[in-house]
Amino acid sequence: MIAYIARRLGSGLVLIFVVTAITFFLTYGANLPVARNILGPNAGQDQLDALNAKLGLDRPIFEQYFSWLGGVFRGDLGASYFNSQPVVDAMASRLPVTMSVVVVAAVITLIMSVVLGVASAAKRGALDVVLQAISTIAFVFPAIVLGIVLVYVFAISLHWVPAIGFVPFSDSPGGWFASIILPAVVLSIGGIAALAAQIRGSLIDELSRDYVRTLRSRGTSEGEILLKHALRNAAGPALTTFSLQFITMFGAALFVEKIFALPGYGNYAFQATVQGDLPVMLGVILFSVVLVVIVNLLVDLANGWLNPKVRVS
Known part of the structure; x- marks a missing residue:
């Protein structure tokens, strides 16, 4: 198991x-007009050159890269070009918002998908048709429309x-839950449809x-066959789908943050991209890749626990 984990960590x-x-190299080598974006359209060339020198953007790109890489190893991702706020501090203040929504959405997705998928596979017939119809509607229904409807019903009408x-x-566990439950539901709808279909x-x-x-010939009950044996063996592909859904949710969090005015990671990343705030963009990419690696490692470990053959494949 240790060698298995080491291989996954290494990759x-x-x-x-x-x-x-x-x-x-793609971002810093693209010659984005960072100084122009900061100083505005009326800035002179001398002002632009001075700001580029201050930000270090006039240095050779390899020198800039190794300087940034050294900062990463020290836990320093630089500071925003636009407000001078350290990237680490800014991300640390915004990630709890996004992670709250995404984790709750993931829990909702997992529970509902297992219930719908198991019920569809076990009962079949009319129930299977109804559950598949619900999953299909949930998959194609625009999340933004659902968000608006939920806000009108539960926030504006019912308060x-x-x-x-x-x-x-x-500050308030109850207030925290109330502030994220609608965004989490909106974020989970499409994931429930896809994961339930996979489990089914x-x-x-x-x-x-x-x-x-x-097992049936030996008199094993249908419930034990379904939940103890079949579901465990079917969990591998479902876990892979779930990991992809989790990563997709993290990327899609931008939309629910816009709808519900949440000061989260998605808004921060979007604004940095629009402005061309290079240190923030690199910090966002670094965290996103680390998140993907961690999620995939956890899924690999779960699959290895469910099926020992995976560890040696």
Whole structure:
């Protein structure tokens, strides 16, 4: 198991290095008009040159890269070109907002998908048709429309939750939950449809295998066959799908943050991209790749626990 984890960590570190290096050279080598964006259209060339020198953008690109890489190893991702706020501090203040929404959305997705997928595979018939119809509608229904509807019903009409804003968990656990539940539901809808379909298909395939017929011939109950044996064997593909859904949710959080006016990571990343704030863009990319590596490692470990053959594949 230790060698298995070491291999996954090694490949993850290589991926982080390659992606961030490529991103750095593509962004810093693109000659984005950073100084112009900061000083405005009326700034003279002398002012632009002075600001570029102050920011270090006039240095050779390899020198800039190794300077940034050294900062990464020291835990320093630089500071924003536009407000001088350290990137690490800015991300640390915004990530809890996005992670709150994404983690709750992931929990909702996992629970609902398992319930719908298992029920569809076990019962089939009319229930299967109804659940598939619900999943299909949820998949194609625009999330932004759903968000607006939920805000109107539960925030404006019923006053059960706030329409916009975020309450830190440390200030009020109840207020925190009320501020993120609608964004989390909106974010989870499409994921539920995809994951439930994956679980349903994998379970139907498992229930048709020879070992299931053998278990039935021995008098094993259908519930035990379904939950103890078939679901465990079907969990591998579902976990992979779930990991992709989690990463997709993190990227899609920008839209729910816009709808519900949440001061999250998605808004921060979007604004940095629009402005061409290079240190922030690199910090966002670095964190995103690290997140992908961690999620994939956890999924690999879970698959290895469910199926020991995976560890030696």
